[in-house]
Amino acid sequence: MITEERKAQLHKYYQDHKDDILAKQREYNEEHKEQQSLKRHERHLRNRNQDNERQREYYKTYYAKNKEELIKKAVAYHSKHKDKSCAASAKFREINNEAWRQIKQRYNSTHREEARQYSARYWREHPEVVRNWNRMRKARAKGAEGRFTQQEFERKCGVYNGRCVYCGTISELFPDHATPLSRGGRNDINNILPACADCNMEKHNKTYSEYLFRKLVDCGADRVLMESV
Numbered sequence: 001m002i003t004e005e006r007k008a009q010l011h012k013y014y015q016d017h018k019d020d021i022l023a024k025q026r027e028y029n030e031e032h033k034e035q036q037s038l039k040r041h042e043r044h045l046r047n048r049n050q051d052n053e054r055q056r057e058y059y060k061t062y063y064a065k066n067k068e069e070l071i072k073k074a075v076a077y078h079s080k081h082k083d084k085s086c087a088a089s090a091k092f093r094e095i096n097n098e099a100w101r102q103i104k105q106r107y108n109s110t111h112r113e114e115a116r117q118y119s120a121r122y123w124r125e126h127p128e129v130v131r132n133w134n135r136m137r138k139a140r141a142k143g144a145e146g147r148f149t150q151q152e153f154e155r156k157c158g159v160y161n162g163r164c165v166y167c168g169t170i171s172e173l174f175p176d177h178a179t180p181l182s183r184g185g186r187n188d189i190n191n192i193l194p195a196c197a198d199c200n201m202e203k204h205n206k207t208y209s210e211y212l213f214r215k216l217v218d219c220g221a222d223r224v225l226m227e228s229v
C-alpha cells in the first residue's frame with residue numbers, strides 16, 4: 001500500500017520533471033508505436049464492455065461541450081487531407097462493415113429527413129452508381145454469380161480506349177456480358193465488355209463471337225474472309 005507521504009513525493013517529483021517525463025514518454029511511444037497500439041487494442045478487447053460504456057459517456061459529454069470546434073476541425077482536416085481522410089473512412093467501413101451498417105441505420109432512423117435529402121443528392125450526383133446498382137440487382141434476380149464495380153468497368157473501358165468493342169464508336173459505354181447472363185455467363189468483370197447503347201441492344205442474348213460474326217455478315221466482310229482463306 002502506497003503511503004500518503006510517498007504519494008506526495010511522487011507527485012512533487014512529477015511536477016518538477018513534468019516536461020522531461022512527457023518528452024521521454026513521447027519518445028518511447030514513438031519508438032514503440034506498433035507494440036503500443038497492439039497493447040491498446042488488447043486492453044480494449046479485454047475491457048470492451050465496461051470500457052465502452054465509460055468511453056461512450058466520456059465522448060458524449062466531450063462532444064456536446066466542444067461540438068462546434070470539433071466539427072470545424074474535422075472539416076478543416078478533411079479538406080486539407082482529402083485523400084487520406086477518404087482512405088481512412090473507407091478502411092474503417094471495410095473493417096467495421098457490420099458496425100458501420102448499424103451506425104448508418106441508427107443515424108438514418110433518427111435523422112430521416114437529412115438521410116432522405118442526402119441519398120437524393122447522392123443519387124443525383126452519381127447516376128453511374130445508380131445504374132450499376134440496378135444492373136447488379138437485375139443480375140442477382142437472374143441468379144447470376146459475381147459482381148463488378150463501376151471503377152472496374154471504367155478501367156475496362158480504358159483498355160478499349162473508350163470505344164465500343166463491337167463497332168468502335170466513341171460514345172457513352174455500357175457493360176455488355178460477353179456470354180449473356182441468360183446463357184450462364186457470370187456477372188463479373190472478366191465477362192464484361194464496353195459496348196455502345198445500339199450494339200448493346202442489338203446484341204441482346206447473343207454471345208460476343210455470335211454477334212461479331214453477325215456484324216461481319218451484315219457488312220459482307222465474311223465473304224471477303226472466306227475468299228481469302
Ligand SMILES: [Zn+2]
Nearest residue numbers: 164167196199
Ligand atoms: Zn457499338
